[in-house]
Amino acid sequence: xxxxxxxxxxxxxxxxxxxxxxxxxxxxxxxxxxxxxxxxxxxxxxxxxxxxxxxxxxxxxxxxxxxxxxxxxxxxxxxxxxxxxxxxxxxxxxxxxxxxxxxxxxxxxxxxxxxxxxxxxxxxxxxxxxxxxxxxxxxxxxxxxxxxxxxxxxxxxxxxxxxxxxxxxxxxxxxxxxxxxxxxxxxxxxxxxxxxxxxxxxxxxxxxxxxxxxxxxxxxxxxxxxxxxxxxxxxxxxxxxxxxxxxxxxxxxxxxxxxxxxxxxxxxxxxxxxxxxxxx
Amino acid sequence: xxxxxxxxxxxxxxxxxxxxxxxxxxxxxxxxxxxxxxxxxxxxxxxxxxxxxxxxxxxxxxxxxxxxxxxxxxxxxxxxxxxxxxxxxxxxxxxxxxxxxxxxxxxxxxxxxxxxxxxxxxxxxxxxxxxxxxxxxxxxxxxxxxxxxxxxxxxxxxxxxxxxxxxxxxxxxxxxxxxxxxxxxxxxxxxxxxxxxxxxxxxxxxxxxxxxxxxxxxxxxxxxxxxxxxxxxxxxxxxxxxxxxxxxxxxxxxxxxxxxxxxxxxxxxxxxxxxxxxxxxxxxxxxxxxxxxxxxxxxxxxxxxxxxxxxxxxxxxxxxxxxxxxxxxxxxxxxxx
Numbered sequence: 303x304x305x306x307x308x309x310x311x312x313x314x315x316x317x318x319x320x321x322x323x324x325x326x327x328x329x330x331x332x333x334x335x336x337x338x339x340x341x342x343x344x345x346x347x348x349x350x351x352x353x354x355x356x357x358x359x360x361x362x363x364x365x366x367x368x369x370x371x372x373x374x375x376x377x378x379x380x381x382x383x384x385x386x387x388x389x390x391x392x393x394x395x396x397x398x399x400x401x402x403x404x405x406x407x408x409x410x411x412x413x414x415x416x417x418x419x420x421x422x423x424x425x426x427x428x429x430x431x432x433x434x435x436x437x438x439x440x441x442x443x444x445x446x447x448x449x450x451x452x453x454x455x456x457x458x459x460x461x462x463x464x465x466x467x468x469x470x471x472x473x474x475x476x477x478x479x480x481x482x483x484x485x486x487x488x489x490x491x492x493x494x495x496x497x498x499x500x501x502x503x504x505x506x507x508x509x510x511x512x513x514x515x516x517x518x519x520x521x522x523x524x525x526x527x528x529x530x531x532x533x534x535x536x537x538x539x540x541x542x543x544x545x546x547x548x549x550x551x552x553x554x555x556x557x558x559x560x561x562x563x564x565x566x567x568x569x570x571x572x573x574x575x576x577x578x579x580x581x582x
Numbered sequence: 583x584x585x586x587x588x589x590x591x592x593x594x595x596x597x598x599x600x601x602x603x604x605x606x607x608x609x610x611x612x613x614x615x616x617x618x619x620x621x622x623x624x625x626x627x628x629x630x631x632x633x634x635x636x637x638x639x640x641x642x643x644x645x646x647x648x649x650x651x652x653x654x655x656x657x658x659x660x661x662x663x664x665x666x667x668x669x670x671x672x673x674x675x676x677x678x679x680x681x682x683x684x685x686x687x688x689x690x691x692x693x694x695x696x697x698x699x700x701x702x703x704x705x706x707x708x709x710x711x712x713x714x715x716x717x718x719x720x721x722x723x724x725x726x727x728x729x730x731x732x733x734x735x736x737x738x739x740x741x742x743x744x745x746x747x748x749x750x751x752x753x754x755x756x757x758x759x760x761x762x763x764x765x766x767x768x769x770x771x772x773x774x775x776x777x778x779x780x781x782x783x784x785x786x787x788x789x790x791x792x793x794x795x796x797x798x799x800x801x802x803x804x805x806x807x808x809x810x811x812x813x814x815x816x817x818x819x820x821x822x823x824x825x826x827x828x829x830x831x832x833x834x835x836x837x838x839x840x841x842x843x844x845x846x847x848x849x850x851x852x853x854x855x856x857x858x859x860x861x862x863x864x865x866x867x868x869x870x871x872x873x874x875x876x877x878x879x880x881x882x883x884x885x886x887x888x889x890x891x892x893x894x895x896x897x898x899x900x901x902x903x904x905x906x907x908x909x910x911x912x913x914x915x916x917x918x919x
Binding site for chain 2: 319322324331399425428430434436439446449463467470473474487488522523528529530532533534536537538547548549550555556559562563565566567569570
């Protein structure tokens with residue numbers, strides 16, 4: 303092996319989806335009451351990296367962007383087995399869309415230096431765009447492999463072999479490093495915190511916090527100002543009427559089955575007559 | 583703001599990226615072309631299809647369901663198999679040269695893979711995974727509706743200054759034309775020089791699945807966590823109803839069904855006439871995948887399960903006895919209509 307493999311894992315801390323609402327007066331997202339968690343597929347990204355580290359001599363770095371409190375989540379990653387952690391934290395980075403999010407992440411990866419393999423979760427549970435990993439790859443000018451189910455590394459060839467999900471099956475890519483890979487949620491079982499590491503976190507080092515200025519980023523290219531897209535409207539589709547009939551069918555199992563049979567066959571014969579218009 | 587690749591004043595036309603495999607267009611490309619035609623009628627914009635590949639003939643089999651004004655065909659040996667690097671390089675070259683106003687792609691693995699890379703190369707905005715598209719009255723800007731937070735929150739996104747306005751759209755959101763359409767596009771072959779260095783990734787293996795495509799199923803029987811106790815009856819019912827089998831994420835994770843059968847936010851958005859849902863609790867991540875079904879029937883033993891909010895006919899009971907009785911009903915009456 304020519305040198306130690308350096309893997310960088312992008313972690314995003316997101317509000318738990320089911321706890322986010324929309325303020326019906328202002329039509330602004332209300333995240334204040336939502337608890338936070340590491341975006342679930344990002345945990346699979348971290349596990350992918352740590353499993354590679356178990357097998358090969360590798361250094362695993364963590365990178366996140368967000369408010370200062372995110373540092374404590376990065377420490378969880380350190381306790382799981384990562385070696386160092388970086389946090390981009392700056393109000394100027396807020397309100398960014400995928401273009402203005404992937405740029406500072408790519409610049410940070412360049413500043414950390416000598417990163418061979420960037421591993422991300424397939425998408426975040428809040429935005430669900432899945433566009434940041436390809437975006438990082440494009441800014442860095444390196445190849446990408448998205449929706450990975452398995453990531454293997456060949457130290458002789460210095461390449462990654464990635465099995466990824468496609469529309470109606472899967473394919474395996476032979477990817478030269480450096481590269482960006484995004485992994486599917488639940489492609490593996492993330493490990494628990496290593497208690498011995500948790501107890502010695504202070505010696506493991508701190509989370510390095512960088513501002514936009516530390517990365518020499520043009521303020522016009524980041525955050526809200528650097529985002530070509532904007533939100534034209536918001537609505538909360540939960541809790542409202544779904545437009546469904548919600549008709550309860552009761553009786554013995556046989557009676558219920560009989561009624562269902564009659565209603566289903568009548569519907570299939572007559573078309574949409576029985577169902578009301580569905581939602582938007 | 584980052585400088586646009588070209589100014590909005592120079593941009594024109596609606597483009598659809600045509601995804602294809604083995605001479606067949608992806609269903610989502612037909613769906614998108616049909617929607618794009620609707621938008622182009624509103625704005626008067628020219629409708630263009632972008633087809634990338636190698637040694638290519640236009641996929642005839644379903645091209646007759648494609649109503650375009652113009653079809654750009656880029657043929658290059660480096661585009662023989664889809665790679666995000668090769669396809670984004672070629673697409674970016676053509677787009678910088680011809681300056682479309684709007685570019686639509688399917689939110690498939692390939693479409694999202696390509697779109698995310700291309701948007702950064704072109705320094706433009708991308709609205710990902712849209713569930714609706716329209717043109718803003720007055721400005722004519724593309725408005726894309728997207729859902730976040732597990733499908734619960736809907737946002738409308740626009741891209742005012744940068745071009746092309748890019749959006750990926752979920753398969754199954756729009757309907758593909760069922761009949762041939764009178765499309766007779768002007769076919770424009772284009773040459774793009776693709777440097778070898780732009781195609782560093784090799785596809786070394788490819789496994790196409792069972793071919794189950796629940797996004798187009800007319801009838802769907804869906805197995806959730808609670809269906810675990812009697813999967814054979816689920817299969818019998820699906821057979822009798824002439825339905826495809828879909829599954830919730832839990833069922834897929836447990837290995838009762840394949841990824842291709844997963845319904846919902848991270849799976850497939852379906853639009854069947856009939857969806858019969860067994861033992862799914864009804865998380866919004868799942869229900870977004872059956873929202874557009876004609877009739878939703880839900881069975882669950884938990885009367886509080888949120889699935890009942892999203893169903894037309896609801897049965898609260900132990901699953902297995904009702905399921906077996908239902909199979910018996912269809913069997914004794916010779917199957918579904």
